[in-house]
Amino acid sequence: MKLSKFFKGICLALSLLMLFSACQTASEDDETNSTQGTDAKTPETEPQTEPVTKETLDLTQIPAYTEYAATAMQKLYNVFWDDEDNCFIRTAEGQPEPNAPAIWEQGQSIFALISYYEATQDADALQKLNQQWAYLTSDAYSERILKGKQKLGTGCYYAQDDAAWGSLIFIGIYRNTGNTEAMEYAHDLIVNSYNHWGTGEETKYQGTSIKSLTDGMYYTDNLEEGESPYKSIYAAAMAVAALEYCCLKNPTDPTAVDLYRPTLNLFHWLEDNMCRNKTKTYKDYDSNGSLTVSYVDYLYYVDYGRNGENGPMGARNPSNIAVNSSTTGLFGNMAMASCAGLLYKITNDTKYSDIAVRTVKAISKYETHSGTQTYINDRDQGTNAAMTGYFVKYALSLDGVRLSDKQVLLDTAKIIATKGAVTGTDYYYTVWDEAPASHTVYYPNNSQVYAYTCQPRMATCVHMITAALLLLSME
DSSP: OHHHHHHHHHHHHHHHHHHHHHHHHHHHHHHHHHHHOTTOOOGGGSOOOOOOOOOOOOGGGHHHHHHHHHHHHHHHHHHHEETTTTEEOOEETTEEOTTOOOOHHHHHHHHHHHHHHHHHOOHHHHHHHHHHHHHHTTTTSOHHHHTTSSOTTSGGGSSHHHHHHHHHHHHHHHHHHOOHHHHHHHHHHHHHHHHHHBOSOEEEETTEEEEOOTTOBBSOOOGGGTOOOOEETTHHHHHHHHHHHHHHHOTTOGGGSTTHHHHHHHHHHHHHHHBOOSOEEEEEEETTEEEEEOOOOSOBBSEESTTSOSSBTTTTSTTOOOTTOOSBOHHHHHHHHHHHHHHHHHHOOHHHHHHHHHHHHHHHHHSBOTTTOOBOOOSOTTTTTTTHHHHHHHTTTSTTOOHHHHHHHHHHHHHHHHHOBOTTSSOBOSOOSSOGGGOOOBSSTTSOOBGGGSHHHHHHHHHHHHHHHHHHHHO
16 A cells, blocks of 8 residues: 555656656747747757758869850950940841841840859959940930830830840849849830730739730731731740849749739740640641640740741751751740749749759750750850850759759850850851851851851850859859
């Protein structure tokens, strides 16, 4: 009997001790949660994993690529920088034209300059960016035209891709100079472009009337000039500009910015209709009837319905990927990867990072020369590098991207810098394989103008080099 009371006493003492311990633990947990938030996890419940070893590029290459980039930028300045007006010269079809209305050709040079500045923080490059903005906002152009408030579809912005490059110019200048006026120009141009070339009903987004873009964007609407009302992957470039605008405008919640929702709709239309990611059947595709396409490479078509097809142009020959040709386009694929990477940054939804990484790998596999593993300068040699800076920051930076995917950009830049220089000139050949000098590409077609003498084609080569340096600087 006495022993039983003894055990009861021990049990009571143990119970009191356990109750005190539990209360103490609960008190500590409440204190922890008050400082870390309701989703905080204690170390005991956190899965224990080995640290992931991430492959990195050989950073001893930086001095060589710094020299490649500095040389390339100097060549670009030598040929296309106007020391009198302090800007990249105005060109039409790539050749000097003082009264050329479009800004997209200068824009390709500006993109190369932006990547160079972001890689080096070079003071002269920053000064040139500020000078370029000062020129654009001088009496050289009117504010209404640059913001797309008049003459959309002609002149400065003939089609939505011209406006896309303009938006990216303004966003890039704001990002690197802090000029809020440039940010305003980008916003207005995107809104006006969405409403001019976009689809769907105008809806109020955060107080701004914008078309919903649920059926994408038209490339152009100049029907009186024989243009068909077709759609294009070029719209992805404007989507990149819009998504970055959202991130810059409201870093804590980009989804609350007026441009976000229609841009998300635009991205998904492009993803659903332009990506070669599964077998698709197009009813009454063309005069030959319906078409089922089983070709899958995870790249994106360039045009949709350009020749009146009920579907993407080139669907009967999707594997055609060639210099100055192709049913797909390097710029478009990089733009879609960049969009997906930006959407992952905004939403943290892994479906977008999966799309971005998948596209990166597809570019490495299908849009490269087999002998050199360098990019094919395929569909549009005047814009193929336009998205490379974004591609570096928002796609190549993602987990799941292989070292070999990054190396393709470095190898392309090295080929251009070391084997692509046109002897006796400041130009680079526009074909990026082992023997670029063996290729002669003219522009426009059936002319005797060398493509490499055209500003956007020269800038495309230079941007590949400066973006490679940016890639190394981010490792």
